[in-house]
Amino acid sequence: MSNPLFYKNVVPLNTEAHKNLRLSVPKKPLAFAQDANLIPALVDEFEFAMGDLPIAFLPGAAGPSAVFVTGLTPGNNVFVSKDGLWDGAYAPAYLRRYPFIVGDVAGSDSLLCVDDTYEGLNEKEGDRFFTKTGASEETLERALTLSQSYKTSAERTDLFAKKLQEVDLLRAVSLDAVKPDGEKTSVHGLMVVDEEAFAALSAETLHELHQAGFLKAIYCHLFSLKAIARLGRQLEGASAEPEKTGLKKA
Structure with missing residues (x-):
């Protein structure tokens, strides 16, 4: 299987091979994400991110996946500054978890x-991973807690996205930006909740979504689309808004 976004060589941590390993902050902490205009999103962070980050969905063989749209052109993340810092009110959990990840055996x-x-990662400076006796240091404990929490929330996010597909709520969109000189750029292949289809849902389906705790997430997602305007402004004075192109059938 291919590695997740940003991860190049994932290895299990152990007290022997990594007994001297330390974690320091690079000069440009988020340089690894500066080319990513789509970042994986968790349903549990929609509420905190919706005012800052547009939320959309990517189609996939295993079902749709939730993403934050961080740029309107491939290879351009408008939320990562030239200094490799996050220029936004909310930083996605996916970025905060890196370079750690939970692996299943x-x-x-x-x-x-x-x-x-x-x-x-190095063996000279920064926070140690293990004590001299092989016990986990606080740095590693925090990383484990965040990574486990991320995994649990990611599973819930997958259920949410599949439910949206199951009830035919997702519509394909393109996000278009027009620069002052008339040049146009677009992000294709994304999906959003179709508001007309959402309004037409039966009381039974709405109850199911409510019972699963997904209604709030849908409203947060829809509200987040207002943040697309920021991406347009970041693109050399461009303007942007979603353009519906067709309904994605489950």
């Missing part, structure tokens, strides 16, 4: 893993 407990190509 058949017949065993999940393991905390790390991308060993991450610039901030």
